[in-house]
Amino acid sequence: MISVQILFKALVSLLVFVFFSVQISALTDSEARDQVTRLYQRLAGVPPTAEQISGLIPSMKSGNPAPTAFEAMREDSFYKTTLVRIFSPFGNVEGRIDEGGSDYNSTIVGLVRDNEDFRQAISGDVLYTGDNASMSYEFQVNPPLGNAGDTVDRCPLNIRTRARPQNVADRIASDMTWQRALGDSDYDPRFDPYMISINNGGDRIAIAQRANGVDEFGATRPVPGMAAQSQTTSYPASRFPLFSSRGYGNNDETNPNLTWAVCHRWRDFRDNPPANKIRPLGRENDPTSFAYSFDFSNNQISHYADLVKIPNWPQLLIKRTQSQFYSLLAGQQSGNNGQGSEWNKDVAGVMTTLVGGKAYFSAGTNRRAISLTYMNWLGYSMEQLHDPNVSIQYIRQDLVPEETCAGCHGKMDAAANATNRLDFNDDRLKMLFNFSENLGNKLFRGCMNHNNPATCLRPSGFNPRNLAIADQNRWWNPATTGRNSFLGWRTPQGMNGMTEGVGFNSLMKVFANTEAFSNRMLDLATRSICLRNQTPTEIDETAVKARDFETGISAYASENADNPYNLRAAFAEAAKTCFGRKEN
């Protein structure tokens, strides 16, 4: 029988507990102001204004730091500094913070800014670039480029003329284009709305705005946003005296009549876009050469380098379809609309960007793509996930699976098979349709002759070439059972399973759909806000928040952050771990 004395004791304990709870949670005005300022600074990287602080104190005092977090996340510097600092180390092998412009950082920033499902970061067919308006700009012709009597010399840029490729019809009679921009919403680099035209008659130069372009299927279509009629501005030849002194039309002929002034102006234009403009993607490497070559790496680098020079660049990003973009580049590269080209179509968010390609698919064995995904996006190193009981069925021929190796390679090699057609080489990410020499070197290291399995370190090892062609990038995921099942594997929507599939994209969808992925996002957010590791109790609490993150948090509807996997919501939830309460 419960005695009165025990009941009294319980009552007193309860009262004391309530008393302490109130003492712990209620912040004074001064403490709330301090926490508003601190949280704001940690997320935004810049201080709040006095008005912002005053407005946010009441919610912080009541133990709710989420309004402060959302207010801070409206600052451009949240995207430019905080977000980039958290995720850019995942885009290189060294784990280095890289705050420069890149397709990797831009895609992360764009997804968060647009309140997208953040699983797309590693599994979506998505790429963020600068907007079309920033990529379109005209050659500045005022002041005049040259004067009669200027020194005549050979142009260092070797400006040449050539016949236009047949698959790029031109609405303006011209033998010369000089900028190819991603000018429309279909991302067709051949839809260049601006071009410079030199009249073969030799008396005028025109800067033209095209109204029509030709799509990849040869159909003439209007360029979105362009006037229905071409708008051509002509400039008298007297402004370009040496330019027009000679007829053009000879292919690949160096024009000896260009002045240095023209050349330098042209080169400046190529290398230095006007203020707040971005060199376009899909641009030919050297628009003056018409070699029709395309330097993927340099083109990407110059585009994103220009982008981040614009102070409000996170606001300029627009969402593209990554596979479509690569396909169009392939068409431009090969001149056959991408058919049979080597450009990658098995895309997976930032993993298959230029930066991701360099990090995950260059040299090595492509295993890095798997081990770094576990490490960066799920939060566990391969060593932490060592499972001696995992099947060794898919371990490659370059490895003798002793117990210490097999525990990691059993699952890593099985999953890495998904990357068999991906290779980063020649500064671009290729998709290989058949095993080339290069890919053979990746997969069959440890073989004296990779065409002869008998010469391999372990001839009985797994050899994907023994599979049917369609299955040569099939993957398996043995981590779903055994000790690594704690990662919370779940079959993604639209897929038939999580233990087997074909292609890198489907594998990354499985990774992005784990509980560990969500836990990791909350953990990253918490660390960046509290600046320390979580305690065991906080880890348990974070796991609960992560489940809410997966389903969407309705309380954040007013911030447009109530959708599933909204990373802004994750930051707001993470703030509750160490803000809005008295510190110990």
Added chain:
Amino acid sequence: MKSNFILFSIGLLVIAACSSGNYSSPEKKTPTIKITQTDDPEKEYGTQARGTLSASQIYASMAKLTNVPLNTPVNRSEQNGGTQTIEAYFNEQRAALPAFNQAKTLSPAHFNAIINLADRFCSALTDRIDIRSNFFDETDFKTLETVDTPTALFGNALLKRAWAEFFLKKFWSLTNERLAEHGEDVADLSKLVDDLMPGVDVNSSNDSRKIMKSICAAVLAAAPINLN
């Protein structure tokens, strides 16, 4: 506050009483494991570690607070000629600024770099007429005429206090009401002016600019902006 403390103490005593041996069976003596503070895995529960802004965050903060365009060319120093944009200076010096957000990673060299960067922003604020007139609007320093000597601008305690409060409000997001909490900071800045005065020409308005730049850099590089 005092009553809170008394209640708090009573609560502690009650808890101690409830958990003492008086209410438990004397036979059930279970071994206790002493948990020291360093062993407690929950000791940081709910707390925030101290932080600092990273290089790019410090740069962004100073740009926001001063509203100085980053492509503004400023003098490399008071003595040597030549100019350099703030952006170029930051790119050159960013390695000297904090790389991480944990305050425990800070070193004295970081503080030097922070104040040097603040000096660049404050040079733009005080040297460039267009920027100065915007930031110092409604003050005599806006036009900086020959009569605006150090004596005229900083010659008495009230003026020094006014300038100190001007910068604290601008950079530390303080309202008039909250300035009262920062009396020591105001006094420190007034003292800074006192320390600077012996080295300047009290009749030169150019030296007023130097003093103003020093106060500006001291407030802009201070902990409330760069530590959290």
